[in-house]
Amino acid sequence: MTQDMWSKEHQSVEACLTEAVNHCRPFAQEGKPASYIPALANANASDLGICLMGCDGRIVHAGQWEKPFTMQSVSKVISFMLACVCQGISRVMEMVDVEPTGDAFNSIIRLESSQPGKPFNPMINAGAISISSMLPGRRPEDKVESLLQFYESLTGKRPRINEEVFSSEWETANRNRAIAHYLKDTGYLQTEVEEALEVYLKQCSIEVNTADLARIGIILSRDGYDPIQRKAxxxxxxxxxxxxxxxxxxxxNASGKMAAFIGIPAKSGVSGGILATVPPRVGKNASFPFSDGCGIGIFAPAIDQAGNSVAGIKLLEWVANEWDLSVF
Amino acid sequence: MTQDMWSKEHQSVEACLTEAVNHCRPFAQEGKPASYIPALANANASDLGICLMGCDGRIVHAGQWEKPFTMQSVSKVISFMLACVCQGISRVMEMVDVEPTGDAFNSIIRLESSQPGKPFNPMINAGAISISSMLPGRRPEDKVESLLQFYESLTGKRPRINEEVFSSEWETANRNRAIAHYLKDTGYLQTEVEEALEVYLKQCSIEVNTADLARIGIILSRDGYDPIQRKAxxxxxxxxxxxxxxxxxxxxNASGKMAAFIGIPAKSGVSGGILATVPPRVGKNASFPFSDGCGIGIFAPAIDQAGNSVAGIKLLEWVANEWDLSVF
Amino acid sequence: MTQDMWSKEHQSVEACLTEAVNHCRPFAQEGKPASYIPALANANASDLGICLMGCDGRIVHAGQWEKPFTMQSVSKVISFMLACVCQGISRVMEMVDVEPTGDAFNSIIRLESSQPGKPFNPMINAGAISISSMLPGRRPEDKVESLLQFYESLTGKRPRINEEVFSSEWETANRNRAIAHYLKDTGYLQTEVEEALEVYLKQCSIEVNTADLARIGIILSRDGYDPIQRKAxxxxxxxxxxxxxxxxxxxxNASGKMAAFIGIPAKSGVSGGILATVPPRVGKNASFPFSDGCGIGIFAPAIDQAGNSVAGIKLLEWVANEWDLSVF
Amino acid sequence: MTQDMWSKEHQSVEACLTEAVNHCRPFAQEGKPASYIPALANANASDLGICLMGCDGRIVHAGQWEKPFTMQSVSKVISFMLACVCQGISRVMEMVDVEPTGDAFNSIIRLESSQPGKPFNPMINAGAISISSMLPGRRPEDKVESLLQFYESLTGKRPRINEEVFSSEWETANRNRAIAHYLKDTGYLQTEVEEALEVYLKQCSIEVNTADLARIGIILSRDGYDPIQRKAxxxxxxxxxxxxxxxxxxxxNASGKMAAFIGIPAKSGVSGGILATVPPRVGKNASFPFSDGCGIGIFAPAIDQAGNSVAGIKLLEWVANEWDLSVF
Incomplete structure (x- = not known):
C-alpha cells in the first residue's frame, strides 16, 4: 500500500472509529468504574478510547486512546506468556489448567471442590497468582523486573507501575490472599504467599494505554512474531x-457471550481496559486496512457486574461487525 | 482447480490421512467405548475413521469413515441451530445461556447453585434438554420429525434413528430425567418432562457417519450457506x-485444552463421533485442498474419562498441525 | 397423682398455655402459609394450637388444637421409624446417612458433590424419598397401607389421606421428581421413581391434629414404649x-438454632405442624405435670423462609423456657 | 453418699472403665495420629485414657488419663463460651451462625456459596477463627491471656501452651490463613488476620489432660455453675x-452419627482429645455414681478420616451404653 492510499484509508477508518466511539460512549452509563479502591473509583466514567495497530506498526485511534490506565486482569495474559517462555508450556500446565469455569474471577470454591486444588485457568485470580509465582527471578522484585523487561520487549518502552494503585490493591487484597494461601496449601504456588501477591498486584498496577495493548495484540495476532521489530x-x-x-x-463470566456474539480473543480488566487480537487470516475485506493481522486496545472505565468495560465491549462489537472480524 | 490436479492432490491428502489414521489408532487403547448401554459398549474399540469435505462437496477420507454411529452429544449442535432458526436467537437465549461451566456434562449442581436455574449452555445435558423442548412441533414425534427434516436439509439424506440405542438410553436416563424435572421446576422446559426426554434421547440416537458430519461441518464453515446445494x-x-x-x-471438560492445543471448533459425543468445522479463512496453505472451508467428521468409539474419543482427538490434532488449521 | 390434683394442675397448665397461645399468635404475621399448592395456601394464617400429652395419656391443650392438617415433613420421622422397624437400622443406614447438611430441604447439590450420591439424612427430601422406597410392601399402595397401619398402631386411629393435597403435591413435584431420579441413578432408591414419589407424597398428605402428634411424641419420649397401650x-x-x-x-435450616435456643427434639412441616418430644428425665420441676415424659403437637400454618411455623416455634420456645425442657 | 460407699462404687466403676479401655484400645489401629505436624504425628497411637468427674469433684479414671495433649479443636468450645461471656450472645450470633454444615472442618466453600460469608458455626475452623478474633483484649497476647485466665477459672490451674505445637501449626496454617483472609474480606473478623490466627493457633496448642476436660465437662453439665468452687x-x-x-x-463430619448412636454432647480434636458432658438429669441409674451430672475427658491420639479419635469414640460409646447416658 502506498503512503497516500494508507493516508486516505487511515482517515476513513479513523472517522468511522470516531463515530463509533461517539455512538458507544453513552453505554458507559449502564456501568460504573470499579469502586474497591479510590484510584479506580475516581476514573472518568465517560472516557472511551480505542487504538488499532497493523503489521507495519501503523495505528488508527479515537477517543481517549492515550490515557494511561492500569492493566489489572489484562496483565494475566502477559504473565502467562512469560511463564511459558521461561518455564515451558508443560511445566506451566502442571501448575494451572486451561479450562473455563463459569465461576466469578475471584472464586475460591473450585479449588476445594475439584481436587487436587489446581487452578482451572490462568485468567481467574487463582491461576494468575499461581502464574505470578512462576515468573523468572528469585525475589518478588526480580520477578516484577522480569515482567517489566518482557513488557518492554513487547511494547518498546519500559512501563511504569502505578504505586498508588498497587498500595491500595495491597491493602484490600484479602480475597486474593485467601486464594494464595489456599494455593500454598495445595502446592500450586512456587513462592511464599506474600511474594506471589506482591508480584501479582504489581503486575495489575502496570500502566499502559490503548496503543500499548494494540502493540501486544498485533504480536499475538502474528503468533509471537513482532512484525515491527521483525523478530520472534x-x-x-x-x-x-x-x-x-x-x-x-x-x-x-461473559466470556461465552463474547465468543458467541463477537468472536475476537480478548482480555479485560476492571480498570476498563481490553486487549484484543485479530488473527491475520480474518478480516479479509476491502475496507479493513489491517487484513494481515491487527492488535486492538480499548479503554473505558465503567464496568458491568461481571467486571467488563460496558462501552468497551459495545465498541469491540461494533468493530467486529463493521469489519467482520470473528474468528469463526 | 482442474479435475486432474484435484485427483492428484486428493490422492496425496488421502495417503497422508491414512498414515495419520494408522498412527493414531493405537491411542484408542487409552480409552474404551462408553459402557452404560450395550449398543455403545459393543463398538469396535479400534475403529477410527475420518472424512473431510470441501466447498465443492468433494471428500477425502480414511479408515472406517463409512461406519454408522449414533450422534449422541454431537446432536446438541444441530438441535441448537434448529431451535435458533425456528424460535429466534433471542428467545433461545432466554432459555439457555452460552457460558462454559467447567462442570461435567451431566452435572446438576449449577442449576441449583446459580439462580434462577437457567442452563449454562446448550452443550451440557441441561441446556440440550431445554433446547429439545424448544424444537418446532407440538408433540415429541413432531419435534423429532422437524429435526430429521432439518438433518435432511443439511445432509441431503433422511437419517435413521437407532431404536435399540434409543430404547436403552430411555431406560437408563435417570440422571437426565433428574435434570429435566429440575428444569421443569425452574421453568426452563417448554414441554412435559417425558416429551423433552423423548426428543432429546431420539436426537442422540440419530445415526450418521463421518461424511454426514463433514457435510454439516462445511455448512457451518460457510456460516450457514450450503456451497453444494448453493443455498442458505x-x-x-x-x-x-x-x-x-x-x-x-x-x-x-476438555474444551479448554481442545481450544488451546488444537483450536478447531468441534463437538464430540460419547459414541466417539466428532463434528469439526474449519472456517474458510483458515488453512491457507499450498498443501491443504480445502482452503475455502472444510467440514470434518471423525469416528473412534474408545473414549476418555471426559467422554471424548481418544484416537479421534489425536487425529484431529494431527490434522490441525499438519495443515495449520487453528482459528487463532 | 390423684384425679383431683391432676384436675387442678391441668387447669393451671391449660390456663398457662392459653395465655402463651395468645401471646405467640401475633408472631404468625412474620410468616405466611406455604403457597405452592392451594390447599396449604388457604390455611388460616392466624391459627395456633398446641397439645401436650403425658405418660398416662392425659392431655392439656389450647387454641386450634383439634384442627386437622397434613403432616408434610413431619411424616419423615414416622416413615424413618417404620423403615428401621422393618428393614433394620443397619440396612437403613446403607441407604441414608444421619448427618446434618446446612442445605435447604429440597437441595440436590450434595447428591452430586458428595460421592456416591447417598442422601445425607432422612429429614431432607432426598433421604425421605429414599426411605419411602424402603417401606414394607411391594406396590406403592402396599407401602402406604403399611404406613397407615403403623400410624394407627401409634395413635390408635386410622388416619385419612387428604387426596386434594396429594393430587396438588403430585402435580407440582418437579423438584422431588428430580431428586428421586437422581437417587434412582445412584442406586439409593429401592422402587421405581414414580412409586417412591407416590408413597412419599401420600405420607406427606396424611391428616393429623396436634393430639395425634403429641401421642407420637410421648411414645418417642418413652423410647418406643407406648405407656398408654403398655406395649413396645x-x-x-x-x-x-x-x-x-x-x-x-x-x-x-434452623435446626441448629432450635437445638441451641430451645433444645427439644422436634420435626416441622410446611403445613405448620411441629412434632416435639421431651425425654422423661427432663422437666423435673414442680409445676410441670409431665415429668415422666411428654409429647407435644403444635399447629400454626404461617411459616418462615426456612419452612418452619413462626408462631409454632415461638410457642415451643415459650413452653421450653417455662418448664425448663431443654435436653441439655 | 458416705465416703465408704463412694470408695466401693469408685472401685467398681474404675474396674469397669479399665476393662473398657482394654477392650477399646485395639480399635486405635483403625486410625492413626494426625500427621500434618511432627508433634502430633509422634504421639503414641495406642494411648487411651479416660477421666469422669462428678459434681463433688471426685473422679474415676483409667488408662493414660494423665498424659498431657494439646486441645486442638476442643478449644473451640471454650473460646466460644468466653466470647459469649464477654461480648454477649447476640453479638456473637452476629459474627457466626449455629447451624451444622455437613462440610469438612477446614472447608471454605460455604463462605463463598452462602452469602454473606458468615461462618456456619463456631465448631468449624472458619467460625472458630472468627470467635478467636472476638476474645477480650486488644493485642493477640491479651486475647490469649484472657483465654488462659478463663481456662484457669474453669480448671483451677493455669494451662501451658505447647510452643512446639504452636510453631508447627503456625508454619503449616495455610488453609486456616486462607479462611481468615476470606473472613477479613467479608467482615467476619474483628482483628487483623495474623492476630486472629495467632490467638486461634495458640488456643489449639493449650495443653490439658483428661481430668482437665472432665472438669470443664462437669461445669457445662451444671449449666455454667461450678459445683466444686460453688460459683457460676x-x-x-x-x-x-x-x-x-x-x-x-x-x-x-461424624457429628450426626455421634448424636444418633451415642447421644452425648462432645467435642473432639485432632490430637485425639474428647470433651464430653452428661446433663444431670441423665444417667439416673443405680450403678452410675455421677447421676447429678458428669464431665468426661478422653484421650486417644489415633484419629479417623473425619478427625475423631477412633478408640476414644468407641470408649465413649461404651460408657454411654453401659450407663444409659444419651440425652435423648
Whole structure:
C-alpha cells in the first residue's frame, strides 16, 4: 500500500472509529468504574478510547486512546506468556489448567471442590497468582523486573507501575490472599504467599494505554512474531494457547457471550481496559486496512457486574461487525 | 482447480490421512467405548475413521469413515441451530445461556447453585434438554420429525434413528430425567418432562457417519450457506454462535485444552463421533485442498474419562498441525 | 397423682398455655402459609394450637388444637421409624446417612458433590424419598397401607389421606421428581421413581391434629414404649436415632438454632405442624405435670423462609423456657 | 453418699472403665495420629485414657488419663463460651451462625456459596477463627491471656501452651490463613488476620489432660455453675448453646452419627482429645455414681478420616451404653 492510499484509508477508518466511539460512549452509563479502591473509583466514567495497530506498526485511534490506565486482569495474559517462555508450556500446565469455569474471577470454591486444588485457568485470580509465582527471578522484585523487561520487549518502552494503585490493591487484597494461601496449601504456588501477591498486584498496577495493548495484540495476532521489530518474541504455540484462553476465559463470566456474539480473543480488566487480537487470516475485506493481522486496545472505565468495560465491549462489537472480524 | 490436479492432490491428502489414521489408532487403547448401554459398549474399540469435505462437496477420507454411529452429544449442535432458526436467537437465549461451566456434562449442581436455574449452555445435558423442548412441533414425534427434516436439509439424506440405542438410553436416563424435572421446576422446559426426554434421547440416537458430519461441518464453515446445494440453510449469526459454543464448550471438560492445543471448533459425543468445522479463512496453505472451508467428521468409539474419543482427538490434532488449521 | 390434683394442675397448665397461645399468635404475621399448592395456601394464617400429652395419656391443650392438617415433613420421622422397624437400622443406614447438611430441604447439590450420591439424612427430601422406597410392601399402595397401619398402631386411629393435597403435591413435584431420579441413578432408591414419589407424597398428605402428634411424641419420649397401650412399638435404639435426627436436622435450616435456643427434639412441616418430644428425665420441676415424659403437637400454618411455623416455634420456645425442657 | 460407699462404687466403676479401655484400645489401629505436624504425628497411637468427674469433684479414671495433649479443636468450645461471656450472645450470633454444615472442618466453600460469608458455626475452623478474633483484649497476647485466665477459672490451674505445637501449626496454617483472609474480606473478623490466627493457633496448642476436660465437662453439665468452687462461671444460656453446638457440630463430619448412636454432647480434636458432658438429669441409674451430672475427658491420639479419635469414640460409646447416658 502506498503512503497516500494508507493516508486516505487511515482517515476513513479513523472517522468511522470516531463515530463509533461517539455512538458507544453513552453505554458507559449502564456501568460504573470499579469502586474497591479510590484510584479506580475516581476514573472518568465517560472516557472511551480505542487504538488499532497493523503489521507495519501503523495505528488508527479515537477517543481517549492515550490515557494511561492500569492493566489489572489484562496483565494475566502477559504473565502467562512469560511463564511459558521461561518455564515451558508443560511445566506451566502442571501448575494451572486451561479450562473455563463459569465461576466469578475471584472464586475460591473450585479449588476445594475439584481436587487436587489446581487452578482451572490462568485468567481467574487463582491461576494468575499461581502464574505470578512462576515468573523468572528469585525475589518478588526480580520477578516484577522480569515482567517489566518482557513488557518492554513487547511494547518498546519500559512501563511504569502505578504505586498508588498497587498500595491500595495491597491493602484490600484479602480475597486474593485467601486464594494464595489456599494455593500454598495445595502446592500450586512456587513462592511464599506474600511474594506471589506482591508480584501479582504489581503486575495489575502496570500502566499502559490503548496503543500499548494494540502493540501486544498485533504480536499475538502474528503468533509471537513482532512484525515491527521483525523478530520472534515467543513461540507460536504460546501465542495460540494465549489466544484460546482469551477467547474461552478472557472476559470473566461473559466470556461465552463474547465468543458467541463477537468472536475476537480478548482480555479485560476492571480498570476498563481490553486487549484484543485479530488473527491475520480474518478480516479479509476491502475496507479493513489491517487484513494481515491487527492488535486492538480499548479503554473505558465503567464496568458491568461481571467486571467488563460496558462501552468497551459495545465498541469491540461494533468493530467486529463493521469489519467482520470473528474468528469463526 | 482442474479435475486432474484435484485427483492428484486428493490422492496425496488421502495417503497422508491414512498414515495419520494408522498412527493414531493405537491411542484408542487409552480409552474404551462408553459402557452404560450395550449398543455403545459393543463398538469396535479400534475403529477410527475420518472424512473431510470441501466447498465443492468433494471428500477425502480414511479408515472406517463409512461406519454408522449414533450422534449422541454431537446432536446438541444441530438441535441448537434448529431451535435458533425456528424460535429466534433471542428467545433461545432466554432459555439457555452460552457460558462454559467447567462442570461435567451431566452435572446438576449449577442449576441449583446459580439462580434462577437457567442452563449454562446448550452443550451440557441441561441446556440440550431445554433446547429439545424448544424444537418446532407440538408433540415429541413432531419435534423429532422437524429435526430429521432439518438433518435432511443439511445432509441431503433422511437419517435413521437407532431404536435399540434409543430404547436403552430411555431406560437408563435417570440422571437426565433428574435434570429435566429440575428444569421443569425452574421453568426452563417448554414441554412435559417425558416429551423433552423423548426428543432429546431420539436426537442422540440419530445415526450418521463421518461424511454426514463433514457435510454439516462445511455448512457451518460457510456460516450457514450450503456451497453444494448453493443455498442458505441458517443465518450467519446462528453459525457463529454455534461455532463459538463448539470451541468453548464442545469437548466436555476438555474444551479448554481442545481450544488451546488444537483450536478447531468441534463437538464430540460419547459414541466417539466428532463434528469439526474449519472456517474458510483458515488453512491457507499450498498443501491443504480445502482452503475455502472444510467440514470434518471423525469416528473412534474408545473414549476418555471426559467422554471424548481418544484416537479421534489425536487425529484431529494431527490434522490441525499438519495443515495449520487453528482459528487463532 | 390423684384425679383431683391432676384436675387442678391441668387447669393451671391449660390456663398457662392459653395465655402463651395468645401471646405467640401475633408472631404468625412474620410468616405466611406455604403457597405452592392451594390447599396449604388457604390455611388460616392466624391459627395456633398446641397439645401436650403425658405418660398416662392425659392431655392439656389450647387454641386450634383439634384442627386437622397434613403432616408434610413431619411424616419423615414416622416413615424413618417404620423403615428401621422393618428393614433394620443397619440396612437403613446403607441407604441414608444421619448427618446434618446446612442445605435447604429440597437441595440436590450434595447428591452430586458428595460421592456416591447417598442422601445425607432422612429429614431432607432426598433421604425421605429414599426411605419411602424402603417401606414394607411391594406396590406403592402396599407401602402406604403399611404406613397407615403403623400410624394407627401409634395413635390408635386410622388416619385419612387428604387426596386434594396429594393430587396438588403430585402435580407440582418437579423438584422431588428430580431428586428421586437422581437417587434412582445412584442406586439409593429401592422402587421405581414414580412409586417412591407416590408413597412419599401420600405420607406427606396424611391428616393429623396436634393430639395425634403429641401421642407420637410421648411414645418417642418413652423410647418406643407406648405407656398408654403398655406395649413396645419400636426399639429404644430407633427412638434414640429418631430423636437425634429431629434435634440435629428436624427444623430445616434452623435446626441448629432450635437445638441451641430451645433444645427439644422436634420435626416441622410446611403445613405448620411441629412434632416435639421431651425425654422423661427432663422437666423435673414442680409445676410441670409431665415429668415422666411428654409429647407435644403444635399447629400454626404461617411459616418462615426456612419452612418452619413462626408462631409454632415461638410457642415451643415459650413452653421450653417455662418448664425448663431443654435436653441439655 | 458416705465416703465408704463412694470408695466401693469408685472401685467398681474404675474396674469397669479399665476393662473398657482394654477392650477399646485395639480399635486405635483403625486410625492413626494426625500427621500434618511432627508433634502430633509422634504421639503414641495406642494411648487411651479416660477421666469422669462428678459434681463433688471426685473422679474415676483409667488408662493414660494423665498424659498431657494439646486441645486442638476442643478449644473451640471454650473460646466460644468466653466470647459469649464477654461480648454477649447476640453479638456473637452476629459474627457466626449455629447451624451444622455437613462440610469438612477446614472447608471454605460455604463462605463463598452462602452469602454473606458468615461462618456456619463456631465448631468449624472458619467460625472458630472468627470467635478467636472476638476474645477480650486488644493485642493477640491479651486475647490469649484472657483465654488462659478463663481456662484457669474453669480448671483451677493455669494451662501451658505447647510452643512446639504452636510453631508447627503456625508454619503449616495455610488453609486456616486462607479462611481468615476470606473472613477479613467479608467482615467476619474483628482483628487483623495474623492476630486472629495467632490467638486461634495458640488456643489449639493449650495443653490439658483428661481430668482437665472432665472438669470443664462437669461445669457445662451444671449449666455454667461450678459445683466444686460453688460459683457460676458463665450463664445457663451459654452452657445450653455450647452443649447444643457440641451435639450438632462437635464431632466434625461424624457429628450426626455421634448424636444418633451415642447421644452425648462432645467435642473432639485432632490430637485425639474428647470433651464430653452428661446433663444431670441423665444417667439416673443405680450403678452410675455421677447421676447429678458428669464431665468426661478422653484421650486417644489415633484419629479417623473425619478427625475423631477412633478408640476414644468407641470408649465413649461404651460408657454411654453401659450407663444409659444419651440425652435423648
Amino acid at each position: 518474541l515467543f513461540s507460536k504455540q504460546i501465542a495460540k494457547i494465549s489466544k484460546a484462553l482469551m477467547l474461552t476465559c478472557g472476559m470473566y | 440453510l441458517f443465518s450467519k449469526q446462528i453459525a457463529k454462535i454455534s461455532k463459538a459454543l463448539m470451541l468453548t464448550c464442545g469437548m466436555y | 412399638l419400636f426399639s429404644k435404639q430407633i427412638a434414640k436415632i429418631s430423636k437425634a435426627l429431629m434435634l440435629t436436622c428436624g427444623m430445616y | 462461671l458463665f450463664s445457663k444460656q451459654i452452657a445450653k448453646i455450647s452443649k447444643a453446638l457440641m451435639l450438632t457440630c462437635g464431632m466434625y
